[in-house]
Amino acid sequence: MAQTIGTHGEPDLRPAGLRGVAADFSSDQRAFKTASWGKAMMWIFLLSDTFVFGCFLIAYMTARMSTPVAWPNPSEVFALHIGGQDVPLILIAIMTFVLISSSGTMAMAVNFGYRRERHRTAMLMLLTALLGACFVGMQAFEWTKLITEGVRPWENPWGAAQFGSTFFMITGFHGTHVTIGVIFLLIVARKVWRGDFDQERRGFFTSRRGRYEAVEIMGLYWHFVDLVWVFIFAFFYLW
């Protein structure tokens, strides 16, 4: 029987590969042997959210493919006038780097959480929240700029009318996710700072023991927000 080393450092006697998949799903009580219910449920929520964003991007593709009117060139629409010349797509590039950096600090926070360095974990989570708030701020700036230039969900000065509606729908929904993530981060960071996960203090809502896994589950959500931006950046801004 093939053996794998589990994530907990001790040898795991469960079979690996497809045989392992079959064994896990046909076993008693739980299919996901190394993921707690909290982590598994976050993954399943993220899967459903994948379909939501998938549908938005498909709707955008359908609108763009089925209109005979030229699609506005995002490279020019999202250019900024810096130092006497137009730099294409520069704001979106900065937003991308900010969000990737926040993903990096979040990954570090999860790592330090499992090392039980609670102050460092909390500070990294606050830094992640700050970068997330920066991202939302830049998005608000971008919306304001486009609205003053005459972009509406039903028309815009440059081409196909569907551009505005898909833009506001997709970036608006993503920005909402980032905002909820920032709030979620502040709540978990406060718990980490207070030492809830060291003392296994029970949550106010679930009454379950606090564990550092909460930081990892928070991280899953945050990385997902970054992941969605990767797809929006590729399909909406670069295509």
Next chain:
Amino acid sequence: MNETTAHAHIQAGQQLQTGQQHPIRLYLFVWGMLFVLSAFSYMVDYLGLQGYLRWTLILLFMMLKAGLIVAVFMHMAWERLALVYAILLPPLLVLVFVALMVSEADYTIFTRLAFFGTAP
């Protein structure tokens, strides 16, 4: 809750407290790779590449970035295959939906051009 299950619960809790330990260097490396790949994606637009080269490069950098985030930052590389398959296989069905809507969009633009000329 009887004594045995309470004990088992505490043990499980202690095990999970030490879960997912990886060297910081790995995270920093992935962070750097994401920066480089994003810079490459931006260069595709900045240099004004067009046509199939542009689309291939955009998709390539997108998939590499998505793969790194899911595998390392979200720890998918260290999960059991049962979870990996349960989460990563269903999104492939989105591709079927894409194929359906490509065919639908082709038909829509065909009817628009055939019956309305170039009107929206």
